[in-house]
Amino acid sequence: MFCIYFLGNLAASLGSTLCFEVSECRDVLAFLEELLRSRGELLSVDELLATLPDGRPLPPKATTCDIGEIRVLRLLKGG
Amino acid sequence: MWPSASRITIYEYYPGAPIPHYCIQCPDYPCVSACPTKALSVDQLTGAVLVDPSLCTLCLKCVEACPGKVPKTTRGKSHVLICDLCFGDPACVRECSRVGYNALKTVKKPSNTGIKHYAKPPELVAEEFGRKIYM
Amino acid sequence: MQIYGSWGKLLSVDLSAGKTSEERIHPITYRMFVGGRGLATYILWRELGKKWGSVDPLGPENMLTILTGPLTGYYPGIKLVVSGKSPQSGGVVGSAISSHVAYSIKTAGYDGIIVRGASRDPVYIYVRDDLVEIRDASKLWGLKGLELTKSLRSELGRDAPSLYIGPAGENLVRTAAVMARWFHAAGYGGYGAVMGSKKLKAIVVEGSGPLPPVARRDEFLKLRYEVIDKVAARSTFRVWGTTSGLWRVGHDTSSEPIRNWVEEWHNREEFSHVAIEKKYWIKNPWADWGCPLACMKVSKAVVDGVTYYTDGPDYEMGAYLGSNLGLFEVDKVIALSALADDLGLCGIQTGNTMGFAVELYERGLITREDVGYELKWGDFYCLKRLMEDIAYRRGFGGVLAEGTYRAAVEVAKRRNLPSEEVLKYAVQVKGIGVGAHGIRSRKDYPQPIAYAASVQGGDHTSVAGLPADSEESEISSAFLDSAVVCSFTSVEEETVLKFLNAVTGWGVTKEELYRTIGLRILSLQRILLLLGGPDVRWDPRVHDDNPLRFYEPLPSGPYTNSVVSRDEVLNSIAEYYKQLGWDSYGIPTEETLRKLGLYDAVDVVKTLRRELGVS
Ligand code: SF4
Ligand code: SF4
Ligand code: SF4
Ligand code: SF4
Numbered sequence: 001m002f003c004i005y006f007l008g009n010l011a012a013s014l015g016s017t018l019c020f021e022v023s024e025c026r027d028v029l030a031f032l033e034e035l036l037r038s039r040g041e042l043l044s045v046d047e048l049l050a051t052l053p054d055g056r057p058l059p060p061k062a063t064t065c066d067i068g069e070i071r072v073l074r075l076l077k078g079g
Numbered sequence: 080m081w082p083s084a085s086r087i088t089i090y091e092y093y094p095g096a097p098i099p100h101y102c103i104q105c106p107d108y109p110c111v112s113a114c115p116t117k118a119l120s121v122d123q124l125t126g127a128v129l130v131d132p133s134l135c136t137l138c139l140k141c142v143e144a145c146p147g148k149v150p151k152t153t154r155g156k157s158h159v160l161i162c163d164l165c166f167g168d169p170a171c172v173r174e175c176s177r178v179g180y181n182a183l184k185t186v187k188k189p190s191n192t193g194i195k196h197y198a199k200p201p202e203l204v205a206e207e208f209g210r211k212i213y214m
Numbered sequence: 215m216q217i218y219g220s221w222g223k224l225l226s227v228d229l230s231a232g233k234t235s236e237e238r239i240h241p242i243t244y245r246m247f248v249g250g251r252g253l254a255t256y257i258l259w260r261e262l263g264k265k266w267g268s269v270d271p272l273g274p275e276n277m278l279t280i281l282t283g284p285l286t287g288y289y290p291g292i293k294l295v296v297s298g299k300s301p302q303s304g305g306v307v308g309s310a311i312s313s314h315v316a317y318s319i320k321t322a323g324y325d326g327i328i329v330r331g332a333s334r335d336p337v338y339i340y341v342r343d344d345l346v347e348i349r350d351a352s353k354l355w356g357l358k359g360l361e362l363t364k365s366l367r368s369e370l371g372r373d374a375p376s377l378y379i380g381p382a383g384e385n386l387v388r389t390a391a392v393m394a395r396w397f398h399a400a401g402y403g404g405y406g407a408v409m410g411s412k413k414l415k416a417i418v419v420e421g422s423g424p425l426p427p428v429a430r431r432d433e434f435l436k437l438r439y440e441v442i443d444k445v446a447a448r449s450t451f452r453v454w455g456t457t458s459g460l461w462r463v464g465h466d467t468s469s470e471p472i473r474n475w476v477e478e479w480h481n482r483e484e485f486s487h488v489a490i491e492k493k494y495w496i497k498n499p500w501a502d503w504g505c506p507l508a509c510m511k512v513s514k515a516v517v518d519g520v521t522y523y524t525d526g527p528d529y530e531m532g533a534y535l536g537s538n539l540g541l542f543e544v545d546k547v548i549a550l551s552a553l554a555d556d557l558g559l560c561g562i563q564t565g566n567t568m569g570f571a572v573e574l575y576e577r578g579l580i581t582r583e584d585v586g587y588e589l590k591w592g593d594f595y596c597l598k599r600l601m602e603d604i605a606y607r608r609g610f611g612g613v614l615a616e617g618t619y620r621a622a623v624e625v626a627k628r629r630n631l632p633s634e635e636v637l638k639y640a641v642q643v644k645g646i647g648v649g650a651h652g653i654r655s656r657k658d659y660p661q662p663i664a665y666a667a668s669v670q671g672g673d674h675t676s677v678a679g680l681p682a683d684s685e686e687s688e689i690s691s692a693f694l695d696s697a698v699v700c701s702f703t704s705v706e707e708e709t710v711l712k713f714l715n716a717v718t719g720w721g722v723t724k725e726e727l728y729r730t731i732g733l734r735i736l737s738l739q740r741i742l743l744l745l746g747g748p749d750v751r752w753d754p755r756v757h758d759d760n761p762l763r764f765y766e767p768l769p770s771g772p773y774t775n776s777v778v779s780r781d782e783v784l785n786s787i788a789e790y791y792k793q794l795g796w797d798s799y800g801i802p803t804e805e806t807l808r809k810l811g812l813y814d815a816v817d818v819v820k821t822l823r824r825e826l827g828v829s
Contacts, residue, residue: 008679008686009656041657042466046450049685055708055724073685074659078675078701079456079529080287081424082321082503090373094396094523095497095512154343154422177439178446178506180499201373 002064004032005053007073014039025065028058032072049075083153086162087171092205102128102149102162103197104188110161113144118158126188127164135159147198217241218429219284219717220249225324225346227339229412230274230331234346237328245720246811249283249325251308252696252735254297257328258306259738262299263818267747271301271404272386272411274332280319280377280417281326283698284718287317287425288434289710290442291505291703294319294326295695296377296400298408301388302563302617303645304750305743307403307670308695312502313394314375316698321421329412338366338378338416343423351415356381358556359396360523366416378416379406380558382605386410387615389563389604389647393555395502397512397525401560402646402673404617429719437713445703446506452499454487455509456529461485463529463651464537468773469658471538471650473591474569475641475763478652479771482542490544500525507703515548517594522552530674533650534565539572540591553598557605566647566672567618568600571610573639579625585610619645619750638762642672644743644752649674653764655773661686662778663786666760667800669739675701680786682728682793689732696735733794734810737802741815744801744822753826754799758787799828 003019005011022031033045050058050072058070087101104126111119111128118134119141121127135158141150142159150159165171175183188194222244226237239253247256257279262269269275279297286294294316300307319326322343329339333348336355340347354365358380367373375394382390383406390406391399400406409415428434450458461482464470468479491498494515499508510525526532527547535550536542554561574580575589582588586609589596603611614621622640626633641648643665651658651674653665664677668688676695679686685707694704697714704710711722722731746752760783767777788798795806801823807815823829 007681007684008661009659012656012661044450046448049706051706051708055706057706057709075704076701077659077677077691079459082287082317083422084424091395092367092373094525095500155424178442179452180508 001068002031003069004035005069005071007071010041010072010074014041022064025063028062028064028067028070031064032070047074047076049073083151084156084160086151086160088151088201090201090205092202093209096205096208098201098204098208100147100149100201103147103194104128105146105195105198107195109144109146110141110150113140115140119161122163122166125164125167127166128161129163130158130161132158145198146195148200149198215241217244218427218719219288220244220325221320221323221426223324224281225319225322225327225341227327227329227346227348228331229329229333229337229348229414232333232348234348236324239325244284244718246731247735248693248696248714248731249286250281250295250310250696250698251297251692252731253281253283253326254279254295254308255306255735255738255742258297258299259742259815263742263814266299266742266745269299270748271299271304272407274412276408276411278329278405278408278412278414279326280315280329281698282316282319283696285697285699285714287320287504288428288438288717289697289699289703289713290438290445291507291700292316292503293698293700295698296392296405297403298405299742300403300405300645301407302402302404302619303671303743304746304748304752305644305669306739307646307673308676308692309392309400309403309405310675310695310698310700311377311392311394311400312398312700313377314503315377315394315417315419317425317503318375318419318421320425321423322419323421323423327417327419329414332411333413336413336415338418339414341417341419341421343421354415355384359393359558360556362416363396366418370418374418374420376416376418378558379409379414380556380605382558382615383407383410384415385605385607385615387559387605387607388617388620389560389567389615390558391560393558396523397510397555398502399555399560401562402670402675404560404563406558406560428717430716433716434713437709437716441703441705441709441713442506444705448507451507451509451702455499455511455526457490457511457526457532458487459529460487460490460527460532461537461542463533463658467657468655468768468771468776469652470533471566471569471641471652473540474538474573474639475652475761476573477770478654478768479773480537480542481771485542485544494544494548502700505700505703509702513548515545515552517545517549520549522549524548524552524555527551530650531561531565534562534569538565538569538650539597541594541597542592543594546594549594550597550601553601557601559601559605562649563617563647564601564604566641567604567614567621568597570618570621570640571600571614574625574636577639579629579636580610617645618642618647641761641763643668643759643761644671644757645750646671646673648672648761653760653778654768655771655776656778657773661786662760662783663790666758666783667787667790669736669743678790680790680793682790687728687790689728689736692735692739693727693732730810733806734812736794737796737806737810737812738815740796740800740802741819741822744826745818754801758800759783799826801828
């Protein structure tokens with residue numbers, strides 16, 4: 001099981017928690033990007049911040065097998 | 080961190096036209112010969128100008144002699160500052176490459192004397208630059 | 215008490231008395247308010263809080279604060295925060311700006327500069343380490359940005375970091391910005407007019423010492439590279455800066471102001487970023503001091519034989535001086551952006567007011583007789599003229615120079631209308647024009663309460679949001695503006711906090727940030743905003759709300775009919791205030807104030823409640 005907790009407007013349009021059965025180990029950010037595309041969100045991962053549920057940074061090259069959950073929010077407020 | 084003690088200074092007289100200013104190691108080292116106290120010497124390995132802090136009196140004769148007015152002084156340092164090429168492993172180049180700008184590179188010193196043209200005070204470079212782009 | 219990351223010392227300049235001195239700030243004050251926006255709020259509260267309502271933002275009593283934070287110079291990217299009592303909101307706005315003055319203040323041995331009083335004649339402040347002079351600026355007065363920087367340079371004999379105002383600030387235009395490095399503006403708040411009211415043309419700071427000591431050097435260096443590596447990897451931003459959003463935000467996410475926010479979507483597809491780069495950019499990337507990201511780009515465009523220089527146009531300028539005015543021609547947007555920079559106008563606030571004016575003209579609420587010429591969407595010539603009229607307060611420009619809110623009230627008065635009848639076209643919150651990110655489609659970052667509940671009104675860089683103890687909350691922006699970190703180089707809060715702790719030696723936890731430090735700053739800002747005055751007073755029951763336009767369903771695009779409901783907004787605001795420990799009016803409760811150590815606010819708040827008739 002791999003779960004994503006969205007904050008703010010992302011939660012409003014995608015739901016605050018999305019969980020997936022993932023059969024293979026996928027790169028977390030690539031997985032996230034694909035999900036956004038499939039839901040029609042025109043955001044790049046550059047504009048997002050993905051952390052562990054407690055706010056700590058993701059370990060580099062984290063896969064959906066290493067970690068079970070992430071939290072995702074809009075990084076840039078401004079621009 | 081001490082920005083004004085950096086031996087490379089970036090000036091910007093026109094928007095978007097940064098002018099890095101540092102020692103270019105003139106083949107004839109006018110600064111070294113101008114120094115009355117022999118505080119300056121040339122590093123045999125790198126060709127950089129080395130300052131002996133204990134001999135420097137801050138008379139600024141080297142600045143006068145330097146075509147680019149490169150040697151720097153700053154508060155709290157009792158000697159001039161000249162790029163010493165970090166004894167062959169330039170920190171500025173490392174930093175610039177790390178962030179991916181790659182504006183600085185280490186190159187072999189050219190043997191001709193033409194490089195002296197690169198030693199210019201920033202206002203002069205700015206003027207030439209400005210004339211080209213901004214006029 | 216040893217202090218790290220800051221010097222514990224401000225430079226204080228009294229322009230009325232022509233005197234300068236040093237001012238100590240206790241290390242505990244830094245621990246409580248961090249620096250930047252937080253410290254500004256504290257200083258303003260301490261000094262003017264008791265008489266806040268009567269302080270004229272454009273009078274000598276107001277203060278101008280130029281503050282760095284403990285992370286200035288250490289954290290990659292560079293900003294400082296300009297503040298004072300805002301001539302727009304009547305509250306405190308922390309207005310962040312990239313400027314080399316930020317690190318030079320610190321290397322000159324100060325954490326910031328506080329300017330009090332007002333000079334009779336134009337002056338500029340010159341600081342070189344301990345040498346501080348108030349110098350004659352009569353020859354500089356009236357100069358626009360590009361001329362001014364040149365004149366300053368020849369006067370000083372070299373290139374030195376400076377903050378300055380253009381003609382707009384001199385003319386006390388409420389949408390005037392404090393400027394730096396040609397194109398950088400501290401726009402929100404209107405502090406250019408505050409500088410102008412003090413007859414202060416520029417502040418030049420050269421520092422030759424080191425930055426203040428760091429508490430845990432090894433940890434700091436490790437974190438610094440960690441952040442540099444993360445930030446340098448933001449390649450889209452490096453290559454395109456915020457120009458990447460230029461008209462894409464409207465096209466993709468329906469959240470960009472188009473013709474005074476009548477629409478937030480457009481179907482223009484003829485512009486291309488590659489073409490912008492090829493045709494207009496003369497320098498990309500362009501960075502601020504020590505920045506590993508370099509979101510800036512210098513552009514040049516020739517319109518009618520006149521050459522214009524600006525940055526980008528960055529997203530906000532493309533939106534406010536482009537689509538919001540019905541203008542979709544890149545060269546002309548560059549020209550308007552360059553003009554705003556040169557005149558020292560905040561492009562966001564001024565573009566907001568200009569769009570408002572064109573709509574009023576269209577609706578017949580103002581006419582050719584008022585303006586002197588016709589106002590048309592997308593007509594560069596009338597827009598350019600209008601902008602200049604605002605900067606010089608010529609004709610109807612004098613009305614618009616008061617900013618959208620005040621101009622609306624004035625137009626209503628002239629037309630003998632109730633002010634609501636004109637204010638309904640004013641896309642502003644508490645005197646501050648809303649930044650170029652809409653809330654109706656919900657595809658952009660601001661939540662429906664982003665502006666309505668913000669202590670900085672329409673400021674898109676300081677938005678409110680739920681949950682109140684997450685990065686969505688305004689506390690998060692208050693924190694970045696206080697540590698002083700550029701929001702484009704910021705990373706996870708965890709890491710920024712660690713960075714702060716390594717530099718300062720503090721042990722600030724996330725819990726403390728949200729429950730205490732950040733909340734303290736936000737609560738004080740909120741109180742000062744509600745105290746307001748002298749010409750504006752905000753009632754939470756009326757003004758904690760969106761501009762009416764945001765309750766009109768989107769008329770076009772993929773999110774047609776998308777809308778936010780006022781009920782939802784009011785409910786979310788109530789929830790947000792509750793989570794912050796504020797009452798239903800957004801006034802911090804006595805318990806909260808005591809918990810935050812803001813004892814002297816308890817009585818002020820009692821009076822405030824009485825005045826609002828809500829006890
Ligand atoms: S300033 Fe120092 S290094 Fe330069 S000429 Fe004088 S003594 Fe020599
Ligand atoms: S550039 Fe100046 S400092 Fe460097 S070698 Fe030449 S004269 Fe000496
Ligand atoms: S080579 Fe070393 S001394 Fe010279 S400018 Fe670069 S970092 Fe400074
Ligand atoms: S990210 Fe952009 S705005 Fe921030 S410091 Fe760097 S260049 Fe300046």
